[in-house]
Amino acid sequence: MSDLTKLSAVEIAGLVASGETSAVEVTQAHLDRIGAVDDRVHAFLHVDTEGALAAARVVDERRAAGAELGPLAGVPVAVKDVLTTKGVPTTVGSKILEGWRPPYDSTIVERLRDAGTVMLGKTNMDEFAMGSSTEYSAYGPTRNPWDTDRIPGGSGGGSAAALAAYEAPLSIGSDTGGSIRQPGAVTGTVGAKPTYGGTSRYGLVAFSSSLDTPGPCARTVLDAALLHQVIGGHDPRDSTSIPVPVPDVVAAARLGATGDLTGVKLGVVTEFTGEGAEPGVMAAFRDAAEALAKLGADIVEVSCPHFKYALPAYYLIAPSECSSNLARFDGVRFGLRVGDDGNRSLEEVMSLTREAGFGPEVKRRIMIGTYALSSGYYDAYYGQAQKVRTLITRDFTSAFEQVDALISPTTPFVAFPIGSRTADPYQMYLADLFTIPANLYGGPAISVPCGLSDGLPVGFQIMAPTLADDRMYRVAAALEGAVGTLTPPTL
Template identity: 90%
Template sequence: MSDLTRLTATEIAGLVASGETSAVEVTRAHLDRIAAVDERVHAFLHVDSEGALAAAADVDARRAAGEALGPLAGVPVAVKDVLTTRGVPTTVGSKILEGWRPPYDSTIVQRLRAAGTVMLGKTNMDEFAMGSSTEYSAYGPTHNPWDLNRIPGGSGGGSAAALAAYEAPLAIGSDTGGSIRQPGAVTGTVGAKPTYGGTSRYGLVAFSSSLDTPGPCARNVLDAALLHEVIGGHDPRDSTSIPQPVPDVVAAARLGATGDLTGVKLGIVSEFVGEGAEPGVMAAFRESVDALAKLGAEIVEVSCPHFGYALPAYYLIAPSEASSNLARFDGVRFGLRVGDDGNRSLEEVMSLTREAGFGPEVKRRIMLGTYALSSGYYDAYYGQAQKVRTLITRDFTAAFERVDALISPTTPFVAFPIGARTSDPYQMYLADLFTIPTNLYGGPGISVPCGLSDGLPVGLQIMAPTMADDRMYRVAAALESTVGTFTPPAL
């Protein structure tokens, strides 16, 4: 393995800026790493070697010309295949969009390019971001670099696995119910879900429009903060985008790295203490709480009584929105088209296309959502779920009157074997038990490695008030300063 692939994004950027290495050298090292290990990991759906090397050469040329470039210029990044990329395949892990090359870039990708980062390619994911293990990809599962027989989390398992396998120093994910944080937890990487509306959804293929949030993935907290700074901020093309600047997450991460949490008050969510969590997960969490206390944080227990209803509420709200959003995939405008032999009606072609193009989990959620929105059932299901969402928001509001941030395990269990939960959707859904409330509320959350259980990574989740993303970075960096980072066995 090249030494360049072992470096942090911050270290790579420094070497490129000083001229000690070039963006092209860095990019070639990561492309070589992908070629060496990705057949076993399957983190990528598409590797854009030509585009990556061209972008890297452009960075080197601009640097040589004396142009001032951003703090991540020349650093490679992997992008979850849910974000549109001009001329580069965007499949969302689904056969229904196989081979589709969008004519435009998402705002996130535009900002990555403008910052001088080098896009290596598109990462694997559960189809339409519906899953917790990256086993529901139409193109096969991704494998966890810690144990290739285990899942890397989902839906953004490809991005997290690419980081853990040293195929990329940075990655982009999206988080609807935990799809950045949960893969981060089970791969020993950092995954941050920004405040909803703090990063643009323009060009993000929609699953659940009131929940979807793009965000940064990295191997350490400072790198995640630097990436967050690049992709965040108001976008007039996104009607849900917050017209405020991103909090200074980089300064907060640097402050946290000093290891001083004096004056910070953290609340342990009492409903999540031992709630279906494996003993090893809880042991690592408790050790991390003790570590945070030694850094000066005041630790209290906080009750959020409606968090226990978050899972069922989510699985009514998200599928309902998915049912509406996925109606556009009809075999008429773009993507797959099946049965158009001149003898079938448009309705038959649409039905055959959707039957062939959507996988079983997507079909399950479309049916759930369509039923929940149907006449006579809307108030009983979708309407009631939205009321629960309001109660969960009130729980967060009340909690943040007492504490600066909330903490919990990120996920109840470590990475499970591939195939262990695919036959039981409810057991699969439990992977997001601790992450879903933050999505329903709209606030930021981050998962940071906090220990190992049976040799597999455990993540600690930090949740903060809306537009207080800097708080979670400070606490995460402080924990990292004492617990350290975690390296998987060599592939």
């Protein structure tokens, strides 16, 4: 394994800017690493070798010409296959979009290109971001570099696994109910969900429009903050984008790295410290909380009584929105088309296309959502779930009147064996038990490694008020400095 692949994004950018190495050398080292290990990890669905090397050459040419480079210029990045990339396949982990090459870039990808980062390719994911293990990809599961018999989390397991396998120093994910943070937790990497509307959804293939949030994934908190700074900010093409500047998350991460949390008040969510989490996970969480207290943070317990209803509320709201969003995939305009032999009606072609193109988890959620939105059941299910969402938002509002940020484990358990939970959807859904409330509220949340349980990574979650993304980065960087980063076994 090349030493270049072991470096942080900050270190790589510094070497490229100084001319000590070239963006092409860095890119080739990561492409070689992908070639060496991805047959065992399956983090990538598509590797854009030619495009990556071309982008790297542009960075080197600009540096040679004396142009000012951005803080991440020349740094490779992997992109979750839920974001459109011009001319590069975008499948969303589904057969229904197999081979589709979008005619435009998503805003996130545009900003990555403008910043001089080098896109290596598209990462594997649960189909349409529906899953917690990346086992529901139509193209096969991704494996956790810590133990390739275990899951890397989901839905963005490919983006997290690429980091843990040293195939990329940075990656992009999307978080609807924990799909950035939960993979980060079980792979020992950093995953951040920005404030909803703080990153653009233009070009993000929609699952649940009121929840989907693109965000950064990295091996260090500072790298995640730098990537957040690049991709965040207002986008007039996204009607849900917030027209305010991105909080200075980079300065907050640097401040946190000093190890001083004097005056910071953190609330342990009482409802997330009882039954439901593995003892080893809770032990690592408590040790990390004590480490923060030693840095000067005031740790108190805060009750958020409606958080216990977040899981059922989410699994009504998200499927309802997905049943509407996925109606566009009909085999008529783009993507897969089955049964169009001239002898079948349009309705038959649409039915055959969806039967062949959608996997079992997507079909399950479409059916749940369609039922919840149907006449006679809307008020009883979807309407009630939205009321619970309001109560959860009030819990957050009340909590943030008492503390600066909330803390909890990211997931109730460490990475579980591949195939062990696919037969029981409810057990799979429990993986997002601690992450879902932040999505229903819309505030930012981050997962940072805090130790090991049974030799596998444990994640520590920090939740902050809306538009206070900088708070979570400060606490996360302080924790990272106190407990250190995790090093996966060498593949």
